[in-house]
Amino acid sequence: xxxxxxxxxxxxxxxxxxxxxxxxxxxxxxxxxxxxxxxxxxxxxxxxxxxxxxxxxxxxxxxxxxxxxxxxxxxxxxxxxxxxxxxxxxxxxxxxxxxxxxxxxxxxxxxxxxxxxxxxxxxxxxxxxxxxxxxxxxxxxxxxxxxxxxxxxxxxxxxxxxxxxxxxxxxxxxxxxxxxxxxxxxxxxxxxxxxxxxxxxxxxxxxxxxxxxxxxxxxxxxxxxxxxxxxxxxxxxxxxxxxxxxxxxxxxxxxxxxxxxxxxxxxxxxxxxxxxxxxxxxxxxxxxxxxxxxxxxxxxxxxxxxxxxxxxxxxxxxxxxxxxxxxxxxxxxx
Numbered sequence: 001x002x003x004x005x006x007x008x009x010x011x012x013x014x015x016x017x018x019x020x021x022x023x024x025x026x027x028x029x030x031x032x033x034x035x036x037x038x039x040x041x042x043x044x045x046x047x048x049x050x051x052x053x054x055x056x057x058x059x060x061x062x063x064x065x066x067x068x069x070x071x072x073x074x075x076x077x078x079x080x081x082x083x084x085x086x087x088x089x090x091x092x093x094x095x096x097x098x099x100x101x102x103x104x105x106x107x108x109x110x111x112x113x114x115x116x117x118x119x120x121x122x123x124x125x126x127x128x129x130x131x132x133x134x135x136x137x138x139x140x141x142x143x144x145x146x147x148x149x150x151x152x153x154x155x156x157x158x159x160x161x162x163x164x165x166x167x168x169x170x171x172x173x174x175x176x177x178x179x180x181x182x183x184x185x186x187x188x189x190x191x192x193x194x195x196x197x198x199x200x201x202x203x204x205x206x207x208x209x210x211x212x213x214x215x216x217x218x219x220x221x222x223x224x225x226x227x228x229x230x231x232x233x234x235x236x237x238x239x240x241x242x243x244x245x246x247x248x249x250x251x252x253x254x255x256x257x258x259x260x261x262x263x264x265x266x267x268x269x270x271x272x273x274x275x276x277x278x279x280x281x282x283x284x285x286x287x288x289x290x291x292x293x294x295x296x297x298x299x300x301x302x303x304x305x306x307x308x309x310x311x312x313x314x315x316x317x318x319x320x321x322x323x324x325x326x327x328x329x330x331x332x333x334x
Contacts, residue, residue: 010041011122040121044084090158128158143230144285230286242334272296297327
């Protein structure tokens with residue numbers, strides 16, 4: 001099992017091999033939902049099944065039950081089962097409602113409402129988590145660098161996470177995902193919408209479309225902040241002192257390994273800021289600025305950190321970017 005991809009998982013990425021070297025690489029992005037589902041191996045469905053359990057060994061002995069797994073049904077619970085493999089994906093409550101892979105893709109289609117370029121999609125952990133990322137056709141310039149607006153939908157079929165839809169900008173120069181809120185912008189917009197698999201899902205989808213639909217122009221709003229930061233100089237020394245040291249604090253109670261990891265993080269981010277990171281010079285057109293500092297942290301967060309085997313870049317993209325948000329707060333406050 002590599003990066004969460006099992007033998008029953010598939011995924012695609014457009015034009016470049018994914019970070020883990022697995023999956024199908026497409027020359028052109030799928031233009032329809034059916035094609036995207038097919039290329040991502042997400043044409044399967046999920047159904048509910050009953051959850052059975054053994055009440056107690058004594059009860060089984062007293063009643064001479066031949067198949068103890070069927071002696072009782074768990075009240076208030078049901079199983080999510082992948083239809084093509086029969087694999088159990090998770091045990092969920094009775095009020096849990098399924099969100100089909102196709103329904104999640106259609107949500108993106110309804111949200112964008114125009115031509116859509118699917119960039120990557122697939123599943124992790126045997127289908128327990130699925131995602132789809134699509135690009136809005138138009139580009140915008142952020143801090144002197146070209147950037148695109150992407151939308152993704154992430155979902156789980158094991159009850160571990162809510163349906164998550166988000167808008168995010170990608171810097172073309174180094175393909176960072178800047179998973180930051182717009183708290184520092186005057187006209188801040190909500191970019192992420194999460195809702196649990198309960199209640200009226202159609203109403204929730206409609207609400208998410210309304211909220212996120214107002215943030216399709218998110219890059220235009222973020223551009224104001226990016227351009228402002230690109231005009232503010234920041235030296236490596238100031239970046240380390242005012243941003244990186246508060247971001248990765250070290251104290252006397254920490255162990256040697258923790259201290260070494262934090263010192264390595266500071267060193268690697270400074271290298272990226274100076275244009276000497278592992279991926280080469282990714283500073284773009286605003287080197288030596290707060291914008292370059294912010295993107296150095298983002299690049300490190302998305303590509304440079306050491307993670308356990310049970311994590312991956314896509315999996316991390318599902319979660320809140322607290323490190324990048326903290327960096328944004330620090331950069332804009334100094």
